[in-house]
Amino acid sequence: MILDIKRLLSLLLLLILLIKPNTAAAQLLGSNKTVTEEPAKTPEDSLGRRTPQGTVNGFIRAIGEQNYLRASQYFVLSKRSYRRTAERIRIAKTFQQLLDQGGNLSPSSIISNKETGRTDDDLAAGEDLVGNIAAGKTVLPLYVENQSDDSQPAVWLFSAATVESIVSADIRVEKTFLDRILPPALIERKFGNVPIGHWVVVVIMTVASYLLSRMLIYLFVFMIQKVWKKSATDKGTAIIEAFSLPVQMYLTVILFIAFTQRMGISIVVRQRFSIILITIGITAFLILLWRITDFISMFTRSRMTRRGRISAVSAVLFLSRTTKAAIVCIGIIALLGIIGVDVTAGLAALGIGGIALALGAQKTIENFVGSVSLIADQPLRVGDYCRVDDIKGTVESIGMRSTTLRTSARSIVTIPNGQLSASKIENFAHRDRFIFNPVFNFRMETTPDQMRYLLVELRSLLYAHPAVLNSPPVVRFTGITTDALKVEITAYIEAFTFDISQEVQEDILLRMMDVIENSGTSLAYPSQTLYMARDNRMSEEKTEEVAKTVKKWKENNELQLPKFDPKRVEELKDSIQYPGEGSYKVPEE
The missing domain is CATH 2.30.30.60 (SH3 type barrels.)
Known part of the structure; x- marks a missing residue:
């Protein structure tokens, strides 16, 4: 009996597992994990109308295949027009003929590839301008609009206003210039769903635009050389060469667009060539930046060389190479964006790599910035x-x-x-003068008259020396120490180099030693030095002679203390022969 009950319970448990396998198994296993459902992905549109770029590209592809019924699905049509197949085909053909006759669509790389469209223009949200149709004085803008709300996937179509303006516009749809002049064989035979004659004319227009632009550039340069006087110089020639090729490339593109649009080249061909034309334009701009960098580098290096700033040349070369590397990187990113490659992830990776490189090369960058500041x-x-x-x-x-x-x-x-x-x-190289600042310590036995004599004669010597600057020298009795009488001298030596200033300083010091010797006193010995020899007594004759000289100065009011008489200063100026008598003199060249 107990065995039967166990079997019955086992069967009931098996039935529960079969009915609710997920919840029962989870409960039995004691799992707390919940099954999360993945968000539903936005279904793809078979016609590629999720973005403005996809709508324009899909429409061009449809008319290129002459599938006008599919091309009409890129329009916002009324219910009446949508039910009539013939009406839908007629509208699509009219649209193509007007575009061939004088219309223009924006290049595919410029049109937004986002479901939200462009948000940086002045148009309303969910509306983008993708081209225009011009015939005479009439210009019809071409708009695409998002026909879905926020809860549904985006579907971009040519707006109802655009379709209505094309249908109701008073524009005479007629054969283009090429359709009138080309033989039927070149129109009927097609390559890539485009008449062969159009491809032939595109090749001819490419060569003609290039030759015409080259001729115009030659005439323009000839006129500049006649008007601009500096055009024959190296600088003028370099400027002309830097701008010639990029301007010629731009002019070729402009002439090609004008010729093909006026002659009625199929919009399918022109739209395919739009990427090539933008690529040429960006390449021309990059070449212009490259050549301007070369010109600035060459001009700056020659200027630094003339000024003797050799150290700046290496910095200019480094900056030039860095700028060229940046031009190449920007050009690659721009060209990849044109051909439809999403460079956002690459830029993010470059940003992270740049941060890592900057952190790793912090000292190198610091030294480079330091070198730039040193040069500046x-x-x-x-x-x-x-x-x-x-x-x-x-x-x-x-x-x-x-x-x-x-x-x-x-x-x-x-x-x-x-x-x-x-x-x-x-x-020290840019000093315009060299300071002369000795400090003399005289013996304590020096008399006041001897000190007056020293002050006058030492200052007279500085006034008289031709290598001492004309600014008044300073010779002052500045103090009495425990072992000497201190006299400080301050003057400036006028010399071109440090070596010359040392020569002048040497001559002045020797002459000052003569003045000290003639005064009858002498320099004091350091108090901490103990001399066992007999001390030389001061000369009594010279002391008396100095005292008489100072007394005479006082009697005649000629004591040049505390200031010198300007007349005496003029008498003393350059009165000393320097270099002194007997010195070697450098022969004059």
């Missing part, structure tokens, strides 16, 4: 003697990554430009 500000140049922080040396080269200095020990110090641009730079 020019705190130092090749050959300048300067000090960078605690390093002194002569600049030997300024590169894109680092700058090299040769120190007085003849060693080479390489400093990264990023660090150099952030350092404190002291450039």
